[in-house]
Amino acid sequence: MIKSFVGLLICGLLSTFSYAQIGQGGVPLSLKSGYNISGAPERVVLNSEQFQSILDQGEIDGSASGESYQVGWCVPANLDITKNGSWTYLDNGTKIWRLEIEVPGAKASSVYYDKFYLPKGVSLYLTNENKRQILGAFTADNNTSDGTFSNQALQGSTAYLELNIESYVNIEDIKLGIYFIGAYNRGVDGDVREFSEPLADIFQDPPFGISATCHKNALCPNGDPATKSRTAVARIIIANGPNAPLGYCSGSLINNTGNVAGGSCKPLFLTASHCDDLNGHTDAHFQYWQFRLNYQRSACTGGVNPTPAVSPTMTSGAKFRSRSNYPTFASAPGSTSSRLVQDFLLLELNDAVPSDYYLAGWNKNSNIATPAMSDYYTAFYGFHHPGGDVKKMSYTTAVTASGTFNQTTVPATHWSAPFSFGGTAGGSSGSGLFDVDGYLIGDLSGGPDATCVNDGKDFGTNALYSKLSYGWTNDYDQTAFPTYAGAQSRLKDFLDPLNTGLSKLGPAKASTCEEMPRVTGIRNNQLDKNAISIYPSPSVDGKITLQFNLTSTEDVTLKMYNLVGAEVNSYFIPKIQSDKKVLYIADNLPNGIYIMNVQTSIGQSNFKIVLNR
Numbered sequence: 001m002i003k004s005f006v007g008l009l010i011c012g013l014l015s016t017f018s019y020a021q022i023g024q025g026g027v028p029l030s031l032k033s034g035y036n037i038s039g040a041p042e043r044v045v046l047n048s049e050q051f052q053s054i055l056d057q058g059e060i061d062g063s064a065s066g067e068s069y070q071v072g073w074c075v076p077a078n079l080d081i082t083k084n085g086s087w088t089y090l091d092n093g094t095k096i097w098r099l100e101i102e103v104p105g106a107k108a109s110s111v112y113y114d115k116f117y118l119p120k121g122v123s124l125y126l127t128n129e130n131k132r133q134i135l136g137a138f139t140a141d142n143n144t145s146d147g148t149f150s151n152q153a154l155q156g157s158t159a160y161l162e163l164n165i166e167s168y169v170n171i172e173d174i175k176l177g178i179y180f181i182g183a184y185n186r187g188v189d190g191d192v193r194e195f196s197e198p199l200a201d202i203f204q205d206p207p208f209g210i211s212a213t214c215h216k217n218a219l220c221p222n223g224d225p226a227t228k229s230r231t232a233v234a235r236i237i238i239a240n241g242p243n244a245p246l247g248y249c250s251g252s253l254i255n256n257t258g259n260v261a262g263g264s265c266k267p268l269f270l271t272a273s274h275c276d277d278l279n280g281h282t283d284a285h286f287q288y289w290q291f292r293l294n295y296q297r298s299a300c301t302g303g304v305n306p307t308p309a310v311s312p313t314m315t316s317g318a319k320f321r322s323r324s325n326y327p328t329f330a331s332a333p334g335s336t337s338s339r340l341v342q343d344f345l346l347l348e349l350n351d352a353v354p355s356d357y358y359l360a361g362w363n364k365n366s367n368i369a370t371p372a373m374s375d376y377y378t379a380f381y382g383f384h385h386p387g388g389d390v391k392k393m394s395y396t397t398a399v400t401a402s403g404t405f406n407q408t409t410v411p412a413t414h415w416s417a418p419f420s421f422g423g424t425a426g427g428s429s430g431s432g433l434f435d436v437d438g439y440l441i442g443d444l445s446g447g448p449d450a451t452c453v454n455d456g457k458d459f460g461t462n463a464l465y466s467k468l469s470y471g472w473t474n475d476y477d478q479t480a481f482p483t484y485a486g487a488q489s490r491l492k493d494f495l496d497p498l499n500t501g502l503s504k505l506g507p508a509k510a511s512t513c514e515e516m517p518r519v520t521g522i523r524n525n526q527l528d529k530n531a532i533s534i535y536p537s538p539s540v541d542g543k544i545t546l547q548f549n550l551t552s553t554e555d556v557t558l559k560m561y562n563l564v565g566a567e568v569n570s571y572f573i574p575k576i577q578s579d580k581k582v583l584y585i586a587d588n589l590p591n592g593i594y595i596m597n598v599q600t601s602i603g604q605s606n607f608k609i610v611l612n613r
Helices: 002-019 049-057 189-195 199-203 221-231 475-480
Strands: 042-045 069-080 086-089 095-102 108-117 122-127 134-138 158-165 175-184 233-239 245-254 268-271 290-293 318-323 345-349 380-384 392-396 400-403 414-418 432-434 440-446 462-467 532-535 543-548 554-561 567-576 580-585 592-600 603-611
Touching: 049 069, 069 095, 108 158, 108 233, 158 175, 175 233, 175 245, 221 233, 221 380, 221 392, 221 432, 245 380, 245 440, 268 440, 380 440, 392 414, 400 462, 414 440, 432 462, 532 592, 532 603, 567 580
Parallel strands: 042 095
Antiparallel strands: 069 175, 069 245, 086 095, 095 158, 108 175, 122 134, 122 158, 233 245, 233 290, 245 268, 268 345, 318 345, 380 392, 380 432, 400 414, 414 462, 432 440, 440 462, 532 543, 543 580, 554 567, 554 592, 592 603
């Protein structure tokens, strides 16, 4: 009885592991019984000197110099259904097209298409050599507006492609061009392990991935206050076309004020500019990037490994929105390290995000690390994919605001985070730093080289995050790189398209924008006249008291303007309740007349302030 039960359990696991991926499921006709398909398909071997050189080196790593964490090479293919592959014609009129593609030495491969159009009645499948991994069926539902597509990693050095074509389909209507193959030499073990090892090994629990054992799994209790933000984090597989590296970075889905619950819901995605060292500024440049969500183990210690069924890979690329210029300055003599004032890249995913994921909220306040805010901002979280591994987390109780990344021209451009739990490594680049409320405040540029004491692998506990507050307007790039000035080099136009002036925005469901915070009309709604009292005016000592009588707990932003309309000071006060007094000290402002703007999520008010010391 026990033996029979185990046998049934294995079959059930195989069904889950092998056929769960983006696609319709199913099995290609060549693997079904009852079909007499003889002969092997055409076999194409793609030999690449660059990839062979990578295999000979054993390791490649651009992460230390400010690039993506390199895991392979994009090998040119230039194959097409009109000139490659083998055809089989069945008696019932069904047609089968097959092609075998090998990149010698690859641990896994992804197929990237520059022509992709499948009419109704056509199904595309991909299998590995032992047939334990099946991707598909991909159908007309997977057609994209730009005619490109890609597949997630397929175990082994050989990919088997098969089209099953119904009798009524005109073959000439099918467009299938294979542009290049993403050949992995490392960093993909966790993705394909269950498809390459004996069945019994599925029940074993070896270390998952290649990152240092000092890293902490994402589902540790330290990160529970940022649960929604944790779902927003994805691993990026970076492919910029043939004869280019294949790499990993991390990033986060992020909310914007233009999203509407049940209406417009844009899946914006924030990562690091240095993850794309080609400084791309077009949609086409990012059309082959892939994004894997929920790639994490199910517990802080141990837990279940992620499978494609619970960790989908979005393979339709992204559109460009904005970025800081890469690099800001040329590398110092004798160094390959990037010198960056800002390090952000904002994209919009082409795929709709599945349910159960969130667009992270954001906080662009610059005073988070000030002594006045230290009692509130007592926790900061990082979620990331070191070495392309399953999601890990980092934690610290405080950050400093004076960080810079390999340059001294512009001060205080980065948050410096000294982690006491977990750390970061190559592949973590672009991942978000979240504040005590789980709101995104920056993305990872890097940190000093360091290793794990347990195994000597890449593991750093001091990290530098490009500030959202600086990237909001990205003042340096506006003048230093005039070709890219304006919306394409700053964040505010896309994260606050309604121009609300909000300092913070909460999270929302990524698929429908449910739970979207109310933002419409904030700039025009006036607070009740009794909601805030400000005194004295004039102030003879530079001190002003604000008495709040709000009907709900609110985050409050104060902004001071001089009489010509220039903002001269700003201050953020979190979680203000009714009957709360706040002392505002204007020591840095000269005597004169000012307008104080007090803004909450439900409205704003303006007050005349006179300083006469």
